[in-house]
Amino acid sequence: MGSVLVPSEIFWGERLQLAREFRELTQTQLAEKVAASCALISLCENGKKREPVRDLVEACADVLGFQPEFFYGPLQEPFREDECSFRHRRSAPERLKNQVRAHATLIGMVIDKLRSFFKLPAVDVPQIPARSVAEVERAAEECRKHWKISIDGPINAIGHLLEWHGVIIVNHLVKSTKVDAFSRYGKTSVIFLNRSVPGPSRWHFDIAHECGHLVLHQGIPTGTIETEDEANRFASAFLMPKAAFSREFKLAPFSWSHVFNLKARWQTSAASIVRRAYDLGLISAVDYRRGFQYLSAKGWNKAEPQEPVFQEPSWLSSALAGLGNKVDLTLQKLCADLNFEPQTFLDVTGVAVPAPKVKLTDVIPFKQFA
Amino acid sequence: MSNFEPWKKYPDLTRDRLSVIATMIRDVRHGCVLLHDPDEGDGPWSLGCRAYERICHAIRKASLTYNWLKILPEKSSLGFSFAIGNVPFRFYRGDPEEPPSHYQSRSYGEIRQIQLCLALDMGDIQSLDGVLRLAVEITDLEVSAVTLVEMDGDGSPIDSYQIPFDEGDTNLVSIEAPPPIVTPPAIAEPLQKEEEEKKDDEKRERGHGIGSGS
Numbered sequence: 001m002g003s004v005l006v007p008s009e010i011f012w013g014e015r016l017q018l019a020r021e022f023r024e025l026t027q028t029q030l031a032e033k034v035a036a037s038c039a040l041i042s043l044c045e046n047g048k049k050r051e052p053v054r055d056l057v058e059a060c061a062d063v064l065g066f067q068p069e070f071f072y073g074p075l076q077e078p079f080r081e082d083e084c085s086f087r088h089r090r091s092a093p094e095r096l097k098n099q100v101r102a103h104a105t106l107i108g109m110v111i112d113k114l115r116s117f118f119k120l121p122a123v124d125v126p127q128i129p130a131r132s133v134a135e136v137e138r139a140a141e142e143c144r145k146h147w148k149i150s151i152d153g154p155i156n157a158i159g160h161l162l163e164w165h166g167v168i169i170v171n172h173l174v175k176s177t178k179v180d181a182f183s184r185y186g187k188t189s190v191i192f193l194n195r196s197v198p199g200p201s202r203w204h205f206d207i208a209h210e211c212g213h214l215v216l217h218q219g220i221p222t223g224t225i226e227t228e229d230e231a232n233r234f235a236s237a238f239l240m241p242k243a244a245f246s247r248e249f250k251l252a253p254f255s256w257s258h259v260f261n262l263k264a265r266w267q268t269s270a271a272s273i274v275r276r277a278y279d280l281g282l283i284s285a286v287d288y289r290r291g292f293q294y295l296s297a298k299g300w301n302k303a304e305p306q307e308p309v310f311q312e313p314s315w316l317s318s319a320l321a322g323l324g325n326k327v328d329l330t331l332q333k334l335c336a337d338l339n340f341e342p343q344t345f346l347d348v349t350g351v352a353v354p355a356p357k358v359k360l361t362d363v364i365p366f367k368q369f370a
Numbered sequence: 371m372s373n374f375e376p377w378k379k380y381p382d383l384t385r386d387r388l389s390v391i392a393t394m395i396r397d398v399r400h401g402c403v404l405l406h407d408p409d410e411g412d413g414p415w416s417l418g419c420r421a422y423e424r425i426c427h428a429i430r431k432a433s434l435t436y437n438w439l440k441i442l443p444e445k446s447s448l449g450f451s452f453a454i455g456n457v458p459f460r461f462y463r464g465d466p467e468e469p470p471s472h473y474q475s476r477s478y479g480e481i482r483q484i485q486l487c488l489a490l491d492m493g494d495i496q497s498l499d500g501v502l503r504l505a506v507e508i509t510d511l512e513v514s515a516v517t518l519v520e521m522d523g524d525g526s527p528i529d530s531y532q533i534p535f536d537e538g539d540t541n542l543v544s545i546e547a548p549p550p551i552v553t554p555p556a557i558a559e560p561l562q563k564e565e566e567e568k569k570d571d572e573k574r575e576r577g578h579g580i581g582s583g584s
Contacts, residue, residue, distance in 0.1 A: 118558040154548075154550045160554065327560045
């Protein structure tokens with residue numbers, strides 16, 4: 001941090017806010033850490049303090065894990081609240097949601113940089129506004145048709161399917177079970193998946209739920225009970241199409257062994273299968289309630305047995321793995337270009353930046369001391 | 371109770387569809403009779419239970435093969451009803467003219483099916499007034515006749531039709547379980563520079579030229 005900072009761009013308060021929210025700090029907490037007033041931090045963030053002193057910028061950079069240059073120049077593609085959807089518990093605090101959105105914006109920066117070196121499939125998500133149950137069911141079928149996949153087969157790798165249509169799946173590293181998934185539609189479209197919530201069948205549903213938001217709710221504020229229900233219905237209909245699922249469900253009487261056979265085939269949780277059967281009128285309300293009581297008593301609402309294998313998202317990991325061998329850009333160069341500290345790069349992507357090799361000219365031979 | 375042709379009143383109940391179900395009931399029962407072993411303690415109760423369960427299973431399985439056949443959800447775990455087209459049914463063992471009392475009223479699944487038809491304006495609503503049953507008659511352990519019985523709302527039989535066996539092989543659509551959709555991973559490939567792309571195009575063109583010449 002000792003070098004003199006000569007920024008070519010102007011200080012951008014939104015970047016400070018982004019970095020602070022990523023570290024889940026309040027303005028007061030950051031102010032304390034950098035020995036400044038809360039008011040000053042606030043002025044810097046909302047653009048009223050246009051040129052903060054260099055040592056303050058460097059202190060913020062040091063505390064937040066970025067290079068001071070990070071705070072200069074416009075933020076190209078911030079993930080704004082109205083572009084984002086969260087699948088979360090009602091108890092998820094606003095601060096946690098801000099942190100996830102900040103994390104997503106930083107991942108967006110990484111992807112945007114990688115886009116200059118790697119082919120990224122164009123975003124191709126159909127826009128099908130739907131509100132009623134019948135409309136949502138139809139939207140799920142239309143989405144399958146748009147992507148030219150069978151309208152009634154089980155989808156074995158929903159993450160791969162979305163990545164082929166330009167939506168990058170990212171394992172988000174926020175250690176909280178209060179946000180299951182998050183999505184954003186834009187030039188860089190991503191779905192964040194919380195892997196700390198077990199297990200693969202639930203992740204499949206989370207991805208399909210976020211896909212539902214991307215298809216149904218562009219330009220519509222999400223997070224309401226109605227939009228969440230619509231996205232859930234979309235996910236059910238997309239993963240378990242009505243006709244095919246009904247046929248197979250009716251093959252045997254309602255029993256857990258039958259439900260787990262269906263789980264192995266449709267790759268969705270037993271809970272979502274029971275719910276789908278109820279929604280389609282294949283089981284009665286009493287059976288549905290008893291089913292969920294049993295699920296809960298067995299502890300399957302937290303972790304279900306007989307989980308399918310999760311098909312790992314591949315675009316981002318393969319791009320990062322290809323740095324330095326498939327393209328000229330290296331991990332160190334990418335990290336430096338983004339003005340992230342290596343630890344921050346690790347926190348954002350989950351990938352460690354190797355330490356730079358020490359030049360032999362910097363080493364003083366022992367014999368000089370002799 | 372004669373000259374009743376169910377398909378005239380209930381267009382979904384064609385002769386061949388009814389025959390498929392009747393034949394299935396007969397054959398499944400026959401299979402159970404073959405397994406029946408009184409020397410080992412089997413009695414009428416075990417034979418009846420096995421036959422009932424197996425017939426339900428066979429109809430469920432057949433609903434995968436025949437697109438006109440569907441299973442209706444019931445509240446009771448032992449209750450079983452199905453629909454041919456939109457027309458709900460249950461079956462019982464006994465005399466067509468004397469349906470057992472607990473088969474004289476509609477089950478939950480049957481009522482639900484009729485409500486669905488009314489809500490979605492499907493089928494001939496007038497024709498859903500009657501309660502329909504399949505009466506399975508047994509002689510010497512084997513099925514001797516399967517009769518379609520139409521009852522009024524009070525459970526009194528008003529018409530019946532003895533279903534012929536082995537006539538149901540037309541108007542069938544076989545449905546196979548659709549295969550899973552497998553998508554390969556999306557691997558990030560490096561962007562090609564314009565010059566490289568041009569070279570690739572040239573190579574491709576030359577390659578085609580060689581191919582067509584040889």
